[in-house]
Amino acid sequence: MRDWAAQDPDPRTRAELTTWIERAEQGDPAAAAELADAFAGRLQFGTAGLRGRMGPGPNRMNRVVVSQAAAGLGRYLARTGAAAGRVLIGYDARHNSERFARDSAEILAGAGFEVLLTAGPVPTPLVAYGIGHFGCAAAVVVTASHNPAADNGYKVYLGDGCQIVPPADAEIATEIAAVAEVPLGELARSPRYRLVGAELAEAYLDRIATLVAAAAPREVRWVYTPLHGVGAATVRQAVARAGFPAALEVAAQAEPDPDFPTVAFPNPEEPGALDLALELARTEGVDLVIANDPDADRCAAAIEQDGQWRMLRGDELGVLLGDQALRRGVQGTYAASVVSGSLLGRLARAAGQPYVTTLTGFKWIARTPGLVFGYEEALGYCTDPAAVRDKDGISALIRLLALAAELKAEGRTLADRLAEIEQEHGVYATDQLAYRVADLSLITGAMARLRADPPTTLLGEPVRFVDLAEGGALPPTDAVRLGGASVTVTVRPSGTEPKLKCYLEARSPVGSANPLDRLKAEVQGLVDGYLDVVR
Known part of the structure; x- marks a missing residue:
């Protein structure tokens, strides 16, 4: 354990570990339990990459674990034919995210890759989009998405634009385990990476602007919250590019804050997470409420129905967005995961379009051949798979505004459309x-x-x-x-x-x-x- 403290380059993490050791040696059972868990094994690298609590030890998110993950990823890419390829790295606004991202950039650059590092915190969908835009062999996003403030994570994409799936996850984990035998100071590092900012954002926003037809209605009044995450700046620009009115934002949650002070869990699905947004909606008399999770890859919505505001279930929003695509005549395969509802399949088949059920997660949904729309009930929606082969809370937000405005122009609401679908199916x-x-x-x-x-x-x-x-x-x-x-x-x-x-x-x-x-x-x-x- 003291050897670990010696190699961790973060003085705060070293001090935390030293304190735990001293307290455990003095007989503190809580410190002993914390140490036992932190060193019980390695934080598992799976199909979500890494995700866990920050702190010292191999079973936590820290600079040692992240550096070894980056080096293991580099070895895997080199072994599978992507040596000296281009890797894009982005990060959210959580504690340590920028440091973890810079460690990854230095190590992958030291391994001979052309590394592009975002110039600041960005929504995850921008990185997923950037894989194709920059022609990358892989990408990394340092984010714990909607997890509690104490967590962080490490999401990996390959050159097809999708998150990793087996056997790639196990093969990367094997390379990480091999790297873990090498002292951290012996891993090659290089500062020769390039920062990317406006180029990536502008390309993504240009794509967003194409999602709504020029003649489509735009009148809609709405409340927005990014839940203290990184979505607001991009959403403001995306909404302006698409021609919609600016949102009434929840001021207390509008800017990034890694402590997420107004919510118990920064997950739109959790009870209470949208309370401030719903309170603003009741006061202002809006058409709908939209929320993103902290890395803006998920989208949630709430509507007024029978005089009461309620959050749409993930399946309801998935059906609305899928139905919107079907009514626009979008031809191709529609998909939802095995944990999602089955109504989208009925709608697709009624419209003469193929439908596929996949395993849980967008790593599977996004790989559906011919995909034109896919969703998962946990508020994830892939509405533009030609550009982003993952869930994208920002493009989903734009699609939802377009749907709400279209219905409003016809004197109807999202609740009315759900009722019409029920009457038919x-x-x-x-x-x-x-x-x-x-x-x-x-x-x-x-x-x-x-x-x-x-x-x-x-x-x-x-x-x-x-x-x-x-x-x-x-x-x-x-x-x-x-x-x-x-x-x-x-x-x-x-x-x-x-x-x-x-x-x-x-x-x-x-x-x-x-x-x-x-x-x-x-x-x-x-x-x-x-x-x-x-x-």
Whole structure:
């Protein structure tokens, strides 16, 4: 442990580790537990790259771990034929993000790559766009997206513009493990990287301006919050380029703040995250509320319906945006992940367009051949895959403004359009249960219990149990699905947070009582039982 402290170049991290060691030696059990966890193993490099708490030790996000990740990525790229290629690196406004990004730039430049580093914090979609714009072999974004303030992360893309998938993740992890045997001071570094700023932003904004037809309506009144993230500056410019009125911004959340002082969790899905935005909407009498998460790759919306403001579920917004594309006559493949609702598939097939269900995550959605629109219920939308092969909260925001303005010009609202879709196709109600835990073994145990003793009915209806870990139509993944004639439940561990997630869908004819609330209560009882067994 003291050897680790000696090699970490961050004096604050070294001091933190020294304090933990001293307190543990004095018999402090909390310090001993923190040390044990920080050195329990390496922070796992997977298909989301790295993500975790910042702090000292190999199981935390710090300059040692990030430097080794950059060096391992460089070795992987060189081994797979991208030696001396171009790598784009961007970062958000979290604590240490810029330092982690500069470490990565120096190490990859030292390994012989042509490195482009963003001149300041940027939304993740700009980096995803920049891969194709600059002809990159790979890209890195230092971000923890919507995770708590104590976290940071390291997202990796390859030259196809998509996030990494197996086996690339395991192969990069192997290279990182090999690099970890080399003292940090022996890793080659170089300051010869290039800063990119206006060129990237202007190219992305030029693309955004093409998303809305010149003759389309533009009148819409709206509230916006970036939740203390990096989205506001780009959103302001994108909205102006596309010709929409500027938003009424939530002033307390408009500028980047790595401490996220007004929210418990900087995730639009979390209860309370949009309270300030909804309060402003009620005061100002607007048409809708839009939010981005802190790195602006997700988009959330709230609408007024029957005199009350409510947040749209991710599936509802996905259906609205997908329906918008279908009505515009966009031809190609539509896609959603296995944890998302099934209504988009019904809409696509009714319009004569192919539809694909993928594994969870945009690393899979974006790889769908012929993709023209894809979404995931966790507020991720790929509305312009020819430019950004990932979820993009800014282009989704522009598409949503266009839809709201179009409907407003016709005397209708987003709520009206949802009701029209229901009248034509039936009610597809979705919801989610999420169990946040401190001990990940609880999730492992609950999943094992569910596989060993799954329910055979839900709401009295027979359901078929499918273990998605066994593969089949989709590659193997750690999830299970219970499907019946009118209900579907998918259960999986979160890939980015210490949560067990249950995704629910209940289908019913228009005019009949939808059983979603009853389904939610029954599934909650089941999962509570599985968790209790392993506590």
